[in-house]
Amino acid sequence: MIEQVQQILKEGEGITVEFKTSRYELNKNTFESICAFLNRKGGHLLLGVTDSGTVEGIEEKKVQLLVDRLISLMNNPQKLSPTVYLIPEIVDLDGKKIIYLHIPESSQVHSTAGKIFDRNSDGDFNVTGNHSLVEHLYLRKANNFTESGIYKFLSLEDFRPDLIARVRKLASVRTSGHPWESMNDEELLRSAKLYRKDFKTGEEGFILAAVLLFGKDEIIQNILPAYKTDALVRIVNTDRYDDRLEVRTNLIESYDLLMDFIRKHLPDPFYLENDQRINLRDKIFREVIANTLVHREFLNSFPSRLVIEKEKVTIENWNKPYIPGIINPDNFYTHPKNPIVLELFKQIGRADELGSGVRNVFKYGKLYGKSEPVFKEGDIFTTIISIPNKYIFRDEGGDYRVTGSHAALEKEDKFDADTVNDAVNDAVNDAVNDAVKDRLKTELMEIIKNEGLSLPQLMKDLSVKRATAQRDMKILRDIGFIHFLGAPKTGKYMITKKLAQILKKS
Template sequence: MSDKRILQLLQEGEGLRTEFKKASTSLPKNLFETVCAFLNRAGGSIFLGVDDDGSVLGVDPASVGKLKTDLANLSNNAQKLEPPFILFPEEYELDGKAILHIQVPESSQVHRTNGAIFDRSEDGDYRLNNHGQVAELYNRKRAHFTENTIYPYLGFDDFKPELFPKVRNLIYSRDPGHPWLAMDDEQLLRTAGFYRRDFATNQEGYTLAAALVFGRDEVIQQVLPHYKIDALVRREDLDRYDDRAYIQTNLIEAYEQLMAFIAKHLPDRFHMEGDTRVSLRTKIFREVVANLIVHREYTNALPATLVIYRDRVITENANRPQHHGLLVPGQFSPFPKNPTIAKFFIQLGRVDELGSGVRNVHLFLPLYSPGRVPTFDDGDVFRIEIPLDHAMAEGSVHGVSEGLLGEHNVKVSERIAKVLDFVLEHPQATTAVIAEFIGVSEKTAKRDLKVLRDRKLIHFVGPPKSGHYMPTEELREILRNSRS
C-alpha cells in the first residue's frame, strides 16, 4: 500500500473496513475482536499506532519487531483466533513515526476469539449474542466462495502459457470430442468460469481460481504469499523428515508433483475391474490429493500438508467445515468448497463427481491395505488419515508389471511400468499425453512405448500423427490369469 493511500484512509476515518488503534509497545487488548469482525464481515485495514481521529501517534521503533512477531504467532494460535488465520503486518513511516498496517481479507469461514464471535458495522465491532445472528452469519458464509474473488489487474500475461497445451492433452485423453478443445486459451478460461463479472459491483476480471490454476509461480506468490503445500516422509527422522517436496506452483502441476511424491514413496497394488487393470495407489491417492488442493480454503494461511509415516499417511488443509465431525459414506451431503476449481479438475479427469473421494477411498483401501479403515475429519482443519499395512510400511512392491518388461535398470523399468499403467487406465492416450504424464520427452516416451510394443503388451491404433495406444489381447489374457 502506498503512503498516499494510507494518508487517504487516515483522512477518511474509521468505518466498516477501517480501524485505528493505539499501540506503542504492545498489541491492543481488543485487537483480535476487530480481526475477528473483519474476517467475518468484509475484511479491511487495521492501523496500529494511530489515534481514533486518524492522527499518527506511532509505534515504539524498538517494539516494532516484537509486535509483528506477536501478531503472526497469535493469529496462528487457535486458542486466540479460531480457526487460525495468520496475518503479517507491514511497517510504514509517516511523519517520521512508525505505524503498522494489518490487511485482513474477508474469510469464507466463521471465526471466534476467546470463544466469542464478532461482526462489524460502520460503528465498529460488535459481539453476536444470539443464535439467530450466528445462524445468519453462517448462512452468509456458505454462499461465499473465495475462489471467485476478482483481481481486476490480473491479466492473461500473468498465466503460464505451457499449461494450456497440457490441459488440452489431459482433456483429449478423456474426451476427444470435448468442446473446450476447439476454443482458444482466453475462451477456455472464460467458459471454465475463471473470468467473471460481479453484478453487484460491476467489477470484472480473472479470479483467484484463475491465478491458482494457471498463474505463473511469482504471480501466485504475489496474490497469496502464504500459499504452499508441504509433502514429507517421516519414517526414520520423525522430528524433521527423510524426504520433502515443498510445492508453491499452480494447482495443475502441484497435483502432478504430489502424485509423483506418493509414487516415489508408496508401492502400488493392482486390481482388476472387468478386463481393466487399475492402480489401487492411484485410485486412493488421486482422491486424497484432490481433496488437499481442490477443496482447500485458500484465504487461510495454514499450509496444506501431506505426511507419509511407516504405518499411515496423513493430510491436513484449511477448511470451511459443513458437518463438523467424521464423514461416513452415505451419511453426509457433499458441499463444494471451490466449485469452479473442482469443475475444472473434473474435466481434466483428475476428480470424479462431488462426494466421490470419501466413497472411493473407503471402497479401495481394503484392497490396498487390508483390514484398515480411512478417516475423514471435517473440521476447521480437514484431516484425512490413510492407514497402511505392514507390507506397505516395508515398501514391498506388488503387481503383474514385474517380469513383463525384460532386462532394464531399475529406474527405466519403473518408468516403463508407469507408461504401461497409464495406457491401461487411459486406453486412448497419445504419445504426447503419455510423455506429459510421465514427465519425459516424446522421444523417450516413444522409446518406452516401443519396448511395450515389442513385448506385445500394447499396440497402436489409428493414423501415425493422431492415433493412440491400446492394451493388446495378450496383455488382457495375462491380467485375467493374474486375477484368477
C-alpha cells in the same frame, strides 16, 4: 449411475432434487430450476419424471435433441447468465430413457432471462424484485467461496499459455468435440467461469481461481505468499523427515508433483478386479490429492500437508467446515468448497463428482491398507489412509525385499532371486533343462522388478530373440505365474495373483 438415480427418485423432490416431465420438449421452467440450484446448494435435475417421482421417460427420438438443447442453452448468456458448461447424462431405467443433470453450487449469482431464482424446500422462487434477498444471495456467495474473489488488475499476460493449451487438450481427449477446443485462451478462461463481474459493486476481472489454476508462479506467490503444500516422508527420522517436497506452483502441476511423490514412496500392491489389474494406489490418491488441492481455504496461511508415516498417510488442509465431524461414506452431504476449481478438474479428468470420489477412496482404501480411510471435517480437514503391511521394493544393491511400509525400516525379510528360483523349480516341468529354467527365473525377476514388461522391453533388457522370449512367456503363462494385460502392441506381461501369493508367503 443407475443406483444413484434410483436413490434420488426414492428420496423425492426437495431443496436439492427436481423432477420435470419433459416428454417431448423442455419444460418452460426448466432453467428456473437450473438457476435456483446454481444459486443455492446445487442439486439433481431429472427430466422424464413426474412430480410424484413416476418415471414416464422421454420420447426416444427426442432424447438427444433435448440433451443438445440443454447444453446449447446453458452456454447461451441470453438464457443463463453467467453461462455454465455441464454434461447431461442419459439413463435407461427399465427401458425408459430419462436425462440426469447434476448441477453444482456456483460461486456466482446466476439469472435466467434476466430473472434471479433461489430455492427452498417448496421449489424455485423469483427473488429479482426483493433487494434484501438478492443482496443476501450475493453476500453469501462472496463469503462462501474465496476462489471467486476478483483481482481487477490481472491480465491475460499473468497466466501461462502452455497450461491453458494443456487443459484444452486434456478436456478434448476426455470429451470429443469439447467447446474449449475451438476457443482462444481468453474465451476458455471466461467459459470456465474464471472471469466475473460483481453486479453489486460493478467490479469485474479475473478471479483467484484463475490465478491458482493458470497463474505464473510469481503471480501466485505475490497474491498468496503463504500458499504451499508440504509433502513429507517420516519413517526413520520421525523428528524431521526422510524426504521432503515443497509445492508452491499452480494446482494443475501441483497435482502432478504430488502424485509423483506418492508413486515414489508408496507401494502399488498387485490387485485384480474382474480379471483386470487395478492400480489401488493411484485409484485412492488420485482422489485424495485432487480433494486436497480443490477443497481448501486458500486465503488461510495454514499450509496443506501430506505426511507418509510407517503405517499411514495423513493429509491436512485448512477448511471452512460445513458439517464438522467424521464423514460417513453411506450418508454424507457433498459440499464443494471451490466449485469452479472442482469443475475444471472434472473437465480434464482429474476429479470425479465429490460423492463418487469419496466412495471410491473408501472402497479401495479398505483393500489397500489395514483399515478403512478416515475423513474428518473441521477447521482443518484431515484425511487418513492406511498403507499395506508388506510390499516389494528394490534396494541400493539391486536386490528385492519384502518389507514393511518403507524401504528404510529396520526389520526386513530378504527377497532375492532364491524366492523366484524355488517357485520356478517347483512349477516348471522337469523336462525343461537348467539353462532354460535360469533364463525363466531372470525374465520373471525382470517382470517383477519393473511391475510388468512388454515383449520388446524383455527382448531388449535380456538380449533374447523374439521366438525365445515368446516360448518362455508361454511356459510362464502355462504354470500360472504371468498373464498378459492390454492391447497386443502396447500391453505388458504381469505377474498373476497366484505368484503374488507365493511371494507374499516367502
